[in-house]
Amino acid sequence: MIICSCNAISDQSVRASLTGENSPRTPGAVYRCLGCRPCCGRCFATVRAIIDETLSQSGAASTEAGAAASAAMALLDTNRDGHAQGACGQDCASCAA
Template sequence: MIVCSCNVLSDTEVRTVANTATRRTTSYVFSCLGTRARCGRCARTIREIMDEVFDGAKVGRADGGAVLAAPTDKQP
């Protein structure tokens, strides 16, 4: 799916960059893909994809994922 119509960038391209990204910024994604922001309408979508990838990776790293994903045990 195209997420940036100005630069014809797909969600797959954004995810690929996000998977190896060291910074969670849209400008980083544009830079890695050899382009730059134009109208900016895609910024929110790109940021959401990056959040999804970064947050997913965080849960994966803690695997047993339980550490970050499990509900807390409440003592009565």
């Protein structure tokens, strides 16, 4: 199923990117792994859910990684309305996520 219509990313491609020892742990890292960048950010919650599900199934979920990802999601949610991808022109963490 397509979960990101901006980049035509499927849930299967997100899951496939999460295999291996150095797999991404945040939505932004998943996008970089897949060779793209988030646009509108509406799919971040779904990507985060897939990451959490996949890591918990593999037993690789750590409290520290989960806390860092939650903080990143909170920042994205705070800035989503007035802070579109690259809109600030400062390459800040919200734009780069």
